[in-house]
Amino acid sequence: MRFSQVDFQRLQSLHPLRRCPQMKQIKKVAATVLLVIGLPISLTFGYLALSQELPRQEREGMVGALLLLGLPPTVGGAWLVWSLRQQHQQELRDRLHTAFSKLLQANDGNITVLSFSMETQLSGKDAKAFLDERAQEFNATFQVGEAGGVVYCFDLGKVERD
Numbered sequence: 001m002r003f004s005q006v007d008f009q010r011l012q013s014l015h016p017l018r019r020c021p022q023m024k025q026i027k028k029v030a031a032t033v034l035l036v037i038g039l040p041i042s043l044t045f046g047y048l049a050l051s052q053e054l055p056r057q058e059r060e061g062m063v064g065a066l067l068l069l070g071l072p073p074t075v076g077g078a079w080l081v082w083s084l085r086q087q088h089q090q091e092l093r094d095r096l097h098t099a100f101s102k103l104l105q106a107n108d109g110n111i112t113v114l115s116f117s118m119e120t121q122l123s124g125k126d127a128k129a130f131l132d133e134r135a136q137e138f139n140a141t142f143q144v145g146e147a148g149g150v151v152y153c154f155d156l157g158k159v160e161r162d
Helices: 005-013 021-050 056-106 113-120 124-138
Strands: 110-112 141-144 150-153
Touching (some): 021 056, 056 110, 110 113, 113 124, 124 150
Antiparallel strands (some): 110 150, 141 150
């Protein structure tokens, strides 16, 4: 059985530790601690390594200290921040797609920007951008509703069901 990139990401998002709020909090604390330790050390030793006031041998020692003491915690903290951001973006995508599917099924394939915006708590502009992308992806049609708003009409036969 071969998985696509989307399938692999979906499986990763279901991992129990990715959904664990305590793990997210631990990552935030660890990232903060690593950055608070690593950044000042990196900046200090980086500045001293570039300083022309020190002899060459001492500057080389500062580069070594930078590489051994400053960069590992800084890189580790930055990686944790990046992974938290990726996780947040995946959770947002999952939430939007779930709300989109729910509204489509509840309304026989018809959806408005306002209803999607209310369901997802997105701004009207962001809700419209999301629906425009899905409309293009699934070749949706448009109708003007009674109040003058645009109704996106999706043929539910074209939507892939999991």
